[in-house]
Amino acid sequence: MAIRTPLVIAFLVLCACAPVSRPARPAQHPVSEISVVTSSNASSSVHAPIRPRISVEQAWLGLRELIRNSSSTRDITLKRVEEALRVEFTKEGDDYVFQERISPGWSHHLSIAAHQDGSISELEYSLDAEDITQYSNAQPVCIIDVDRISADLRAMGFGSVRVESKQQSGTVFGYDFFREGMTISIGSQDESGDPEGNSGRACLRNLTIS
16 A cells, blocks of 8 residues: 555546646627618618519509400409409409509509409509609609500400599599490500690599599
8 A cells, every 4th residue: 555655646646737628619609790681671672672563564464364255344353354364363342453563653453343243344444653742753654655555455346435523632633444244444655744634645643444
């Protein structure tokens, strides 16, 4: 025992002096990095491009084909409208509705009132400004003008009369088109917002099939 004691003491001294190994701590990200990422994501959402499912041009072409292939509104059903326009409507109260933004400050809106058998009693398509002052410049949505729609409808056998109505945003000029079994009313707006229509181009404001 006397011989081993110095060796044991030396071993214990070496163990006490050896450094203690600790597990590495995971790296921590500074708070500022998270804030930058969050800020970037928010900015990209605000400036995300507007991609409508259907354009104003496509909306009119789809409605035109429905009118052409229907002898009356009884022939037009919600299903046929959805197939023609390639969009799905949402039921809101007694009506079926589709709406989306098409450009900054503007949206287009479709509303259908249907009979119990599924045929429509009225279909309305409109171009709506998010701010009433934007009606003073319809150029962003003046894709289809009234002259073009009128020519298409007359080619399908519709007669017409000119009408005007007073609305919150001003006087709206338009036409009522008649054919047996169907009436189509069109509201127009001057491209430049001139209430007298002096710009020379009447743009589509709304269209109703009944």
